[in-house]
Amino acid sequence: MLNIHKNSCWPIAIAVLLMSITMIPAHADDDDDDSGRSMSSTKYTAQAGDTDAQNRRGGKSIGNSLDINAKLKDECGSCHMVYPPRFLSAQSWRAVMAGLDKHFGSDASVDAAAAAEIGDFLVQNASTKKRTSASGIEPALRITETRWFQSEHRKMDSKWKDPRVKSSANCAACHTRAESGSFKERDIKVPK
C-alpha cells in the first residue's frame, strides 16, 4: 500500500479543493455587491437622462451604478423595459405608482407590499433636477413628456414611426445598452 492510502485526510482535502473551485463564481458575485445594497437586487448601470449632454460638454459624468430593486425588476420588467428611476422626479413616480390600475391603458396593479417597496425605491432614486419636470403643471407620467427627454431627442421626431423603433418608449431601439442601464453616447446606434 502507498503511504497516501494511510493518510485519510487526502480525500477530504481533494473534496474541499473541488468545492472551493465551484464556489469561486459565488464569491465573485458577492464582490460585485459592494455598495451595501440588498443582494436580491440586480446590478445596473443607471445614468441620469442628462448625462449625455454633460459628457459632450466635457463635464463630469454623473453616471453611477444602481442596484435595481428585484421586485421592481420583476413587476415592471415583465411588461416593459425597466426604466432608470433617475429619468423621472419623485413627484412623477408617486403619481405613476398611484395609478397602476390604469397604467397607460393596462392594469398593472401590484399588491400593497410590493407597491410600497417599489414606490420607495423609485422615489429614493428619482431625479432631483428640474429638467425632469413636464412643461405643464401636472407631473410628467411619461419619461417622454419631460423637458430633458424632448430636448435630447429634438432631432428624432422622424424616427419614432420607424418600424424598427416603433415608439419613443422603445429606448433599446437606439440605445443599444439601455436594458443594462447605459445611455452613453457611444452606445447609441440610430437605425439608418
Added chain:
Amino acid sequence: MLLKYFVSGLLIVSVAGLPVQPVFAQTPDDILAALKNDAAGSVQNFQGFSAARGEKFFKAKHGGEWSCASCHTENPAMTGKHAKTDKPIDPLAPSANAERFTNPKKVEKWFKRNCNDVLDRVCTPQEKGDVLAYLLTIRK
C-alpha cells in the same frame, strides 16, 4: 478507510455542485382544483371546465382591442410578445414553461390584470378554469 472518506468526500462535492432545482408551491392541477372549488361554490349547476370553451375564450376579443392571444399568441406554447411594448413573454402553456400556474398569488395577479385589459372586468372562476383546462391540453 480510504474508500469511505473518498466516497463521503465525493458525496459532499456532488451535493454542493448540484444546481438548485426550483421548488414550486403548487402544480397546475392544484390550481385547477382550487378553481373548481371556487366555481362549484359560485356557479349554479356547475358542469366542470371545458378546454374547447377555454380556447374560444382565449382567442376572442370580447369587444375590446385585445384577446389573450394578442400577447400570448394563438399557440400558448410559443414565446409571446407584449402587444404594446413588444417585450417577450415566456410561454404560457405549462407543457412549455414549468413555472406557469405553480404560484397561486401570481396566477391571481395576472388573471386580474389581464382580464381587466382584455374584458374590462375580472374573470369568473368558470372562465379561468376553462382557460387553464385549455392550456393544459397544449403540447409543446
